Amino acid sequence: MKLIFERSVPGRRCSILPECDVPVIGTGEKLLSAAGRKSPLRLPQVSENDISRHYTALANATHGVNDGSYPLGSCTMKYNPKLNDEMASLPGFTRIHPLQPEETVQGCLHVLHDAERVFCEITGMDAMTFQPAAGAHGEFTGLLLIRAYHESRGDVKRTKIIVPDSAHGTNPASATMAGYQVINIPSTKEGCVDLEALKAAVGEDTAGLMLTNPNTVGLFDKNILEITRIVHESGGLCYYDGANLNAVMGVARPGDMGFDTVHLNLHKTFSTPHGGGGPGSGPVGCKAFLGKFLPGKEIREENGVFYRADYEKSIGMVRAFYGNFLVVVKALCYALTLGAEGIRDAAHMAVLNANYLRVRLSEAYHMAYQETCMHEFVMTLQPEKEELQVSAMDIAKALLDYGIHPPTMYFPLIVHEALMVEPTETESPENLEELISAFMEIHRKAQEDPKWIRSAPHKTEISRLDEVQAARNPKLHYEL
Ligand SMILES: *Cc1c(COP(=O)(O)O)cnc(C)c1O
Numbered sequence: 001m002k003l004i005f006e007r008s009v010p011g012r013r014c015s016i017l018p019e020c021d022v023p024v025i026g027t028g029e030k031l032l033s034a035a036g037r038k039s040p041l042r043l044p045q046v047s048e049n050d051i052s053r054h055y056t057a058l059a060n061a062t063h064g065v066n067d068g069s070y071p072l073g074s075c076t077m078k079y080n081p082k083l084n085d086e087m088a089s090l091p092g093f094t095r096i097h098p099l100q101p102e103e104t105v106q107g108c109l110h111v112l113h114d115a116e117r118v119f120c121e122i123t124g125m126d127a128m129t130f131q132p133a134a135g136a137h138g139e140f141t142g143l144l145l146i147r148a149y150h151e152s153r154g155d156v157k158r159t160k161i162i163v164p165d166s167a168h169g170t171n172p173a174s175a176t177m178a179g180y181q182v183i184n185i186p187s188t189k190e191g192c193v194d195l196e197a198l199k200a201a202v203g204e205d206t207a208g209l210m211l212t213n214p215n216t217v218g219l220f221d222k223n224i225l226e227i228t229r230i231v232h233e234s235g236g237l238c239y240y241d242g243a244n245l246n247a248v249m250g251v252a253r254p255g256d257m258g259f260d261t262v263h264l265n266l267h268k269t270f271s272t273p274h275g276g277g278g279p280g281s282g283p284v285g286c287k288a289f290l291g292k293f294l295p296g297k298e299i300r301e302e303n304g305v306f307y308r309a310d311y312e313k314s315i316g317m318v319r320a321f322y323g324n325f326l327v328v329v330k331a332l333c334y335a336l337t338l339g340a341e342g343i344r345d346a347a348h349m350a351v352l353n354a355n356y357l358r359v360r361l362s363e364a365y366h367m368a369y370q371e372t373c374m375h376e377f378v379m380t381l382q383p384e385k386e387e388l389q390v391s392a393m394d395i396a397k398a399l400l401d402y403g404i405h406p407p408t409m410y411f412p413l414i415v416h417e418a419l420m421v422e423p424t425e426t427e428s429p430e431n432l433e434e435l436i437s438a439f440m441e442i443h444r445k446a447q448e449d450p451k452w453i454r455s456a457p458h459k460t461e462i463s464r465l466d467e468v469q470a471a472r473n474p475k476l477h478y479e480l
Contacts, residue, residue, distance in 0.1 A: 014048035073420025109306035124255020125285030138263025138282030139174035202234035212241035228258025247375035250344030271334035349425035376422035
């Protein structure tokens with residue numbers, strides 16, 4: 001595929017401008033210095049046709065939910081209704097400035113106010129900020145709330161955050177960023193929190209625990225009330241990583257499980273497509289006693305008028321203005337279209353789809369855990385690796401030839417040769433059947449012709465990348 005710079009021909013343009021009818025500031029050198037530049041910007045010079053084909057080619061070279069199944073575990077790559085994008089594209093939302101006077105952006109403040117109520121209801125929290133731009137950013141923000149809480153009580157000896165070994169890598173990273181020491185605790189054989197290990201880990205130095213439930217192996221930790229009780233008894237707080245909320249939204253609330261603060265990934269659960277770098281949104285909710293520490297401004301309402309107010313002891317700003325506001329518009333739209341019942345139905349369907357797939361695939365594949373799962377499950381390709389020298393990576397690559405995005409690979413770290421599969425509620429039974437036959441055919445081929453699998457994919461533009469080189473020596477810009 002040609003890059004846009006390679007399509008460039010000097011002088012080629014895609015617009016015909018009318019005669020200039022304002023004073024000319026300068027051209028050439030003079031214009032450059034007026035713009036504070038030393039050399040002209042090296043923009044590609046192309047026709048509109050070139051640009052159009054360029055973007056179409058880019059879209060064709062990638063895989064999105066609009067192309068086919070995308071069972072990327074832990075990411076909830078579901079179909080996002082176009083209606084929500086349409087609502088977020090309304091000029092009243094897009095053609096505003098964050099510094100506009102409040103009385104001219106009442107509708108937007110109304111959206112933030114309603115979104116806070118709706119998502120507090122879903123999570124069982126009392127207050128919420130929409131500033132954080134992603135899940136990891138939300139984790140960092142939540143931990144700063146926890147730190148502000150302990151510090152406000154003069155309790156400065158709490159320097160440790162407990163994180164189970166099944167956690168998403170962002171959990172220990174965020175805790176470290178927030179200035180904490182991470183205490184890793186092992187999981188049980190069943191993939192859940194080891195209560196004895198937790199009891200041994202908590203103490204006077206515990207600032208809090210970070211946990212996702214259902215956890216990263218797709219299981220709901222039935223001891224959750226006991227877990228949060230143990231942490232609270234030690235004086236620590238409980239942080240809920242909400243990345244897996246798709247399995248329990250409308251059914252179980254982190255606030256009722258004993259969590260004090262939570263982030264949501266609006267770009268996973270609530271109707272914003274993701275992958276490719278955003279924009280995302282990781283709102284952070286908290287119980288009332290943490291509300292005064294929230295970042296940014298609180299949106300209040302009095303007699304139908306919306307206005308901003310300062311939080312009493314805010315941790316400050318974690319992002320400019322209101323965060324990725326348009327993502328919040330989409331999320332609110334999604335929640336209001338589905339309603340309380342629809343949200344619960346979506347969670348139920350997500351769990352049903354995952355279990356249907358899990359049971360059907362276990363005819364050929366080994367499940368890392370035998371229990372009924374929530375919205376996702378983890379398989380282990382360890383036996384195939386040993387017997388056939390076919391790895392989880394090989395299976396994932398082979399799926400590309402079937403027009404299916406691979407599942408999440410090699411995560412969670414506690415399962416060898418892991419493939420983590422999350423079909424989501426938006427795949428129909430017919431789509432699931434297609435997914436199943438692809439998985440089954442690949443498994444058959446792995447036995448009949450393992451070499452073919454090891455060299456897959458065969459139908460994509462490029463086959464296997466040198467992953468080490470790509471990670472160690474990334475080429476992030478085009479050499480002009
Ligand atoms: C995706 C994910 C995160 C991080 O969220 P981002 O929005 O990618 O920063 C954290 N925890 C879990 C379990 C996740 O799946």
